[in-house]
Amino acid sequence: MYVYINICLYMLCRCNGKSENEKYSDDEERKSEYTFVSALSMNGGDGDNSYSTNSLLQRRVLSMTKPILVKNTKEMLTNLDFPKYIKVADLGCSSGQNTFLVMADIVNTINALCQECNQNRPEIDCCLNDLPCNDFNTTFKLITFFNQKLASEGSCFVSGVPGSFYSSLFPRKSLHFIHSNYSLHYLSKVPDGLEKNKMSVYITSSSPLSEYEAYLNQFQRDFTTFLRMRSEEMVSKGRMVLTLIGRNTIDDPLYRDCCHWSTLLSISLRDLVFEGIVSAAKVNSFSLPFYDPNEEEVKEIIRNEGSFQINDLETHVFDLAHCNEDCSLQTHRAKPGEKVANCIRALIETMLVAHFGDAFDIDTLFERYAHHVSQHTSCKNKTSVSLVVTLIRK
Secondary structure, eight states: OEEEEOOOOOOOOOOOOOTTTOOHHHHHHHHHHTTTGGGGOOOOOOSSSTTTOOOOHHHHHHHHHHHHHHHHHHHHHHTTTSSEEEEEETTOOOOSSSSHHHHHHHHHHHHHHHTTTTOOEEEEEEEEEEOTTTTTHHTTTTTTHHHOOOOOOOOOEEEEEESTTTSSSTTTTOOOEEESSSOTTTTOOTTTOOOOOTOOSSOOOTSOOHHHHHHHHHHHHHHHHHHHHHHHHHEEEEEEEEEEOOOOOOOTOOOOOOOOOHHHHHHHHHHHHHHHHHHHHHHTTTOOOOOOOOOHHHHHHHHHHOOEEEEEEEEEEEEGGGOOOGGGGGSSOOOHHHHHHHHHHHHHHHHEEEEHOOOOOOHHHHHHHHHHHHGGGGGGGOHHHHHEEEEEOO
């Protein structure tokens, strides 16, 4: 197997050009509060707090979706009549081994089906996408790991594509297959129209209905944009396999249980306010750019956008008590609640530091987070809902 690496990294910088003494309009003030969204990336490297070390849940999700991934890869290849060149993209790849596990599954499926059908193996272009601040270096150090996962020889090209997947990333009609795991629940921005959140970083059962509507509206805009961008970049009959955090369809759209990860984060931040470590105003101005849709909301957006046909749409529930049990990924025995806290820290530390500042006591925050996880007996049976949708470009 010959793997050619082409890492094209660029940095996007934006400055507002205003001094701190200038007066802002209400909208401008709000935009300045939420500049931390541009820092959204998982913790890089391979240390104790890195995403690479604390992404076993995502790996288990990938294992669950593998049959769907393989099925759609085979159908794509057959319906496109075994093209000589195939371009695959993993959107929101982050850093670490997970993205190469996905790419290896896709490449191995393509090569195996070609051999089974007596077809020549195609050249395969594997494009790994995330925001420019993502740790691509750690990912590309794992090329040897990728090679070891490949079951047969062939030409495979690997490249990095920095940029938001809410924008154009690839030439028109160039992509054959897209994969995205646990990324599309992150929004391009914190929604407009949120009321003062009173130290709650996301929707809770006590939130006004307008907060749910604001988050839903932002998700509708972002997901529609994502579909429109990909429709321009994909060939006809190309496939997408998308997995995101969702919620079961229930009567109350505000319902989030006491162990929802964002609820525990709010409680932990309040602890720091009461202890005088951080100001209430600073916590009140922090809201998560995140939304967990249900099946019907996802279906409606896809149908309204109109470029894709839904091939599969499934809901899967995970027991989080078993999703971080892998001593090979931990350098020490974790205390009760610490594994869950480390997982959440790996996901959102960059945003927290960008908002609260470099002097923010991130260690104390997640000590409190781990404590609250351990105090809630119901958290031991906490479940997470994943939506898996596969789409065919019309």
